[in-house]
Amino acid sequence: MSLTDSSAAEIAKTASMASRLLATLPGAARNDALSALHEAIANSRVEILEANSRDVAAAERAVEAGVLNGSVLKRLDLSRPGKFEDMLQGILSVKDLDDPVGIVTMRTLLDDDLTLEKVSCPIGVLLIIFEARPEVIANIAALSIKSGNAAILKGGKESTESFITISKVISKAIASTRVPKGSIQLVETREAVSSLLAQDSHIDLVIPRGSKELVRFVQDNTKIPVLGHADGLCSAYIHADADLDMAVQVIVDSKTNYPAACNSLETLLVHEDVLQTVFPAVAEALFAKGVALRCDPPSKEALASRVVDAQRSLISEAVACDYKTEFLDLVLAVKTIPSDNQSEKSLDAAIVHINNHSSKHTDIIITKSASAAEHFMNSVDSAGVFWNASTRFADGMRYGFGTEVGISTNKIHSRGPVGLDGLTIYKYKIRGQGQKAGDYSETGCGKRYKHKALPL
Amino acid sequence: MSLTDSSAAEIAKTASMASRLLATLPGAARNDALSALHEAIANSRVEILEANSRDVAAAERAVEAGVLNGSVLKRLDLSRPGKFEDMLQGILSVKDLDDPVGIVTMRTLLDDDLTLEKVSCPIGVLLIIFEARPEVIANIAALSIKSGNAAILKGGKESTESFITISKVISKAIASTRVPKGSIQLVETREAVSSLLAQDSHIDLVIPRGSKELVRFVQDNTKIPVLGHADGLCSAYIHADADLDMAVQVIVDSKTNYPAACNSLETLLVHEDVLQTVFPAVAEALFAKGVALRCDPPSKEALASRVVDAQRSLISEAVACDYKTEFLDLVLAVKTIPSDNQSEKSLDAAIVHINNHSSKHTDIIITKSASAAEHFMNSVDSAGVFWNASTRFADGMRYGFGTEVGISTNKIHSRGPVGLDGLTIYKYKIRGQGQKAGDYSETGCGKRYKHKALPL
Numbered sequence: 001m002s003l004t005d006s007s008a009a010e011i012a013k014t015a016s017m018a019s020r021l022l023a024t025l026p027g028a029a030r031n032d033a034l035s036a037l038h039e040a041i042a043n044s045r046v047e048i049l050e051a052n053s054r055d056v057a058a059a060e061r062a063v064e065a066g067v068l069n070g071s072v073l074k075r076l077d078l079s080r081p082g083k084f085e086d087m088l089q090g091i092l093s094v095k096d097l098d099d100p101v102g103i104v105t106m107r108t109l110l111d112d113d114l115t116l117e118k119v120s121c122p123i124g125v126l127l128i129i130f131e132a133r134p135e136v137i138a139n140i141a142a143l144s145i146k147s148g149n150a151a152i153l154k155g156g157k158e159s160t161e162s163f164i165t166i167s168k169v170i171s172k173a174i175a176s177t178r179v180p181k182g183s184i185q186l187v188e189t190r191e192a193v194s195s196l197l198a199q200d201s202h203i204d205l206v207i208p209r210g211s212k213e214l215v216r217f218v219q220d221n222t223k224i225p226v227l228g229h230a231d232g233l234c235s236a237y238i239h240a241d242a243d244l245d246m247a248v249q250v251i252v253d254s255k256t257n258y259p260a261a262c263n264s265l266e267t268l269l270v271h272e273d274v275l276q277t278v279f280p281a282v283a284e285a286l287f288a289k290g291v292a293l294r295c296d297p298p299s300k301e302a303l304a305s306r307v308v309d310a311q312r313s314l315i316s317e318a319v320a321c322d323y324k325t326e327f328l329d330l331v332l333a334v335k336t337i338p339s340d341n342q343s344e345k346s347l348d349a350a351i352v353h354i355n356n357h358s359s360k361h362t363d364i365i366i367t368k369s370a371s372a373a374e375h376f377m378n379s380v381d382s383a384g385v386f387w388n389a390s391t392r393f394a395d396g397m398r399y400g401f402g403t404e405v406g407i408s409t410n411k412i413h414s415r416g417p418v419g420l421d422g423l424t425i426y427k428y429k430i431r432g433q434g435q436k437a438g439d440y441s442e443t444g445c446g447k448r449y450k451h452k453a454l455p456l
Numbered sequence: 457m458s459l460t461d462s463s464a465a466e467i468a469k470t471a472s473m474a475s476r477l478l479a480t481l482p483g484a485a486r487n488d489a490l491s492a493l494h495e496a497i498a499n500s501r502v503e504i505l506e507a508n509s510r511d512v513a514a515a516e517r518a519v520e521a522g523v524l525n526g527s528v529l530k531r532l533d534l535s536r537p538g539k540f541e542d543m544l545q546g547i548l549s550v551k552d553l554d555d556p557v558g559i560v561t562m563r564t565l566l567d568d569d570l571t572l573e574k575v576s577c578p579i580g581v582l583l584i585i586f587e588a589r590p591e592v593i594a595n596i597a598a599l600s601i602k603s604g605n606a607a608i609l610k611g612g613k614e615s616t617e618s619f620i621t622i623s624k625v626i627s628k629a630i631a632s633t634r635v636p637k638g639s640i641q642l643v644e645t646r647e648a649v650s651s652l653l654a655q656d657s658h659i660d661l662v663i664p665r666g667s668k669e670l671v672r673f674v675q676d677n678t679k680i681p682v683l684g685h686a687d688g689l690c691s692a693y694i695h696a697d698a699d700l701d702m703a704v705q706v707i708v709d710s711k712t713n714y715p716a717a718c719n720s721l722e723t724l725l726v727h728e729d730v731l732q733t734v735f736p737a738v739a740e741a742l743f744a745k746g747v748a749l750r751c752d753p754p755s756k757e758a759l760a761s762r763v764v765d766a767q768r769s770l771i772s773e774a775v776a777c778d779y780k781t782e783f784l785d786l787v788l789a790v791k792t793i794p795s796d797n798q799s800e801k802s803l804d805a806a807i808v809h810i811n812n813h814s815s816k817h818t819d820i821i822i823t824k825s826a827s828a829a830e831h832f833m834n835s836v837d838s839a840g841v842f843w844n845a846s847t848r849f850a851d852g853m854r855y856g857f858g859t860e861v862g863i864s865t866n867k868i869h870s871r872g873p874v875g876l877d878g879l880t881i882y883k884y885k886i887r888g889q890g891q892k893a894g895d896y897s898e899t900g901c902g903k904r905y906k907h908k909a910l911p912l
Contacts, residue, residue: 019837020807020811020835023834023835023837024831024834024835108855108856110849110855110856114845114849116849116856121834123867123868124837124867204867204868205867220679223675223676225681225866225867225868227868243890245890246889246890249890249892250888250890250891250892252892253892253893253894253895257892257893257894351476355476373887377883377885378479378480378577379476379479379480381475381476381580382883383883383884384883384884384885385883385884385885385886386885386886386887386888387886387888388887388888388889388890389570389886389887389888389889389891390888390891390893390894392893392894393566393572393886393888393891394884395893398566398896398905399564399566399572399884400564400566400572400907411579411580411660411661411681411881412579412660412661412681412683412868412869412881413869413881415881415882415884416883417884425867425868425869425871426871427833427838427840427841427872428839428840428841428855428871428872428873429833429840429841429842430840430841430842430843430845431829431842431843431844431845432706432842432843432844432845432846432849433845434699434701434702434705434706434844434845435706435844435849436705436706436708436709436713436846436848437709437713437846437848437849437851437854438709438713438846438848439709440854449856451856
């Protein structure tokens with residue numbers, strides 16, 4: 001399917017019209033649609049798995065031909081034990097979350113019979129681009145409907161067959177509910193995405209999930225706000241007073257629990273004073289997990305006399321760009337923070353390094369000092385700032401949000417793991433009895449505003 | 457002063473570094489800087505007014521030469537009674553507002569000794585471009601410091617002399633406080649703005665206040681998020697059951713209280729059933745204030761037999777683009793909403809017109825029906841949706857925010873009048889005792905998260 005700009009405009013306009021009706025539906029109607037979605041997907045299991053098996057077969061051939069990474073194949077396969085059930089359960093989990101729409105967060109009596117209300121509402125139309133994971137289609141459709149947003153979805157091309165089949169099931173299921181059919185639309189080509197990125201008068205937010213190249217492409221080619229992150233360059237700083245065992249377990253977990261994740265550790269900063277004590281223990285534990293270290297001269301020197309021959313191949317000299325690299329692999333850049341008579345200065349040096357190099361995702365400090373930790377958390381300009389805890393906790397499920405739309409390194413709207421409320425905004429409602437603004441004045445003889453907070 | 461791209465980068469970088477220190481200062485230190493600012497401006501009254509008189513003299517010549525609008529002159533003059541005092545009082549008012557930084561809005565026990573906190577923090581670096589109103593410099597500097605954001609300011613060129621003088625006073629005052637000097641920087645040329653708009657790695661938010669041409673220019677020429685509005689195309693819908701007196705007073709206030717404001721009424725939709733009753737009374741009251749009506753055929757027809765000769769010149773036939781025009785003047789476009797057996801259908805037609813034509817700023821309905829009003833307020837996709845109240849209430853002071861950074865028609869982050877909290881975002885802090893994420897699992901044998909909400 002090749003999508004012209006005019007059909008992109010049509011899709012975007014359809015979504016926009018659907019979003020207006022969807023925004024007025026009560027939570028129960030949106031939940032009913034999620035029930036229908038769940039039932040339809042459960043009933044179409046055979047059909048969906050058949051389509052998925054065609055994707056898997058094509059991917060297997062591509063892996064054999066060496067043109068596709070094996071990890072894609074693994075993620076693609078919906079027939080793996082528990083995966084289909086997880087997809088179904090995911091829809092019900094979203095349904096069970098609190099309704100993010102219609103929450104009154106402020107209520108003010110402006111004057112007698114004149115009240116102001118700030119109430120959460122859907123953003124409108126989302127364009128969501130995601131990887132070749134078929135179950136994500138159902139999850140994202142559920143999130144969009146739950147939050148009252150219309151969505152235009154584009155999945156990774158390796159999942160095309162699964163995607164088309166699931167999308168037909170979703171469309172048919174929605175058609176039987178009060179949720180307008182145009183609320184979930186699916187496009188199949190990357191060209192479609194390019195055309196849709198120009199539809200800034202109809203699409204309110206783009207959420208690209210996938211490769212950093214994709215995210216950058218989206219950021220560079222649209223006026224629509226983009227929620228997400230291109231990089232997850234997370235750093236840890238081991239302060240002069242760090243507990244050895246704590247440093248070992250937090251750093252090892254941050255680096256090795258899932259190296260390909262955006263919340264994995266990429267840079268380790270070590271205070272000079274613990275270069276001979278804490279650092280070798282951390283390095284030893286990382287070596288045991290197969291992690292290669294890119295060290296600056298002092299940290300390399302600290303390991304020189306300790307490592308056995310087998311570990312030597314895991315140590316190399318760091319170059320400047322290593323501190324700007326998201327390895328997404330068992331590789332870690334190490335940098336020494338010079339000791340100073342005033343320990344605050346070393347702390348500040350670590351903070352400056354992080355603020356200048358990290359991607360504002362998640363950065364952590366290992367220290368016994370509460371004041372050092374608080375200073376670090378207030379000064380590091382990142383979505384997540386942790387004290388004595390693994391970077392890997394930066395995740396919507398782990399935060400207790402129930403779900404996660406993505407992780408944002410933006411500085412406005414939503415930051416860090418984005419839950420359902422990140423898909424809402426608010427509007428102001430005033431209910432009056434014919435009042436004129438011209439009757440009021442802050443000074444002089446006009447009526448005065450009461451500005452009295454009312455209970456929510 | 458001509459600003460090269462490299463000096464723009466320098467300014468942006470300086471702001472970014474200042475913002476990091478500023479973000480860590482306690483509220484008391486930021487308030488101390490506001491006191492210093494207030495005192496310094498009060499003490500420099502003569503010097504500031506002298507500089508301002510040079511701006512005023514130049515503007516008077518420009519007005520005489522016919523190259524400048526007289527309204528600019530009026531806004532420019534700081535020596536008008538009460539204006540200097542208002543500027544000083546404005547700084548103290550901002551100082552007295554609640555600190556928007558450091559507010560904990562969520563606290564969750566993830567597990568024993570592992571707590572998650574969501575806490576408000578400054579956005580970082582703001583680029584604020586505003587009109588030729590000298591007192592706004594002091595106000596915006598105060599807002600930025602209060603919210604912990606570094607700001608780069610550019611005022612309208614007619615206020616250049618006042619601007620330079622006030623900026624020197626501000627810089628000197630700040631230098632005596634804990635707020636870093638680079639927190640407030642001022643640039644003088646429009647070229648500077650163009651170069652700064654490219655500094656998306658250092659500047660986090662642009663707030664253009666001024667002509668819609670300026671706002672559009674900014675929106676079209678930067679990757680930095682833009683907060684504000686180009687248009688304020690506000691509409692009112694008079695429903696079939698509207699109270700006559702209420703309609704008259706709300707519509708007249710909305711249109712005539714301050715026609716040049718973004719929250720003034722530009723389009724009036726009238727239900728066919730009240731074309732011969734409510735509408736003529738509204739029109740009569742508008743004519744008395746000198747408002748010209750651009751009517752569709754039915755509304756024009758409704759007035760034909762009633763108007764006296766003197767009013768005829770105030771009625772003309774509407775063309776399609778009138779319903780897309782922000783007149784900012786004593787002109788109002790009028791459109792009839794056809795009667796339907798089902799009154800919901802007429803209501804929906806009005807809603808569709810508004811969603812397709814308005815600028816998502818503020819739209820109102822006049823009706824006795826609570827259900828019609830609620831449907832209207834839920835369906836109209838605008839920052840402000842009012843029932844039986846003037847569009848002119850859409851204002852930060854009137855909403856009780858104490859101040860207003862601007863009015864946003866964005867769909868994310870901040871919508872409607874933006875108070876101090878619109879200049880903040882949040883970060884997530886985790887305080888742990890060395891926990892590893894790998895120890896936890898949602899299923900199976902790992903540790904479980906407690907996800908218990910803690911008191912704020």
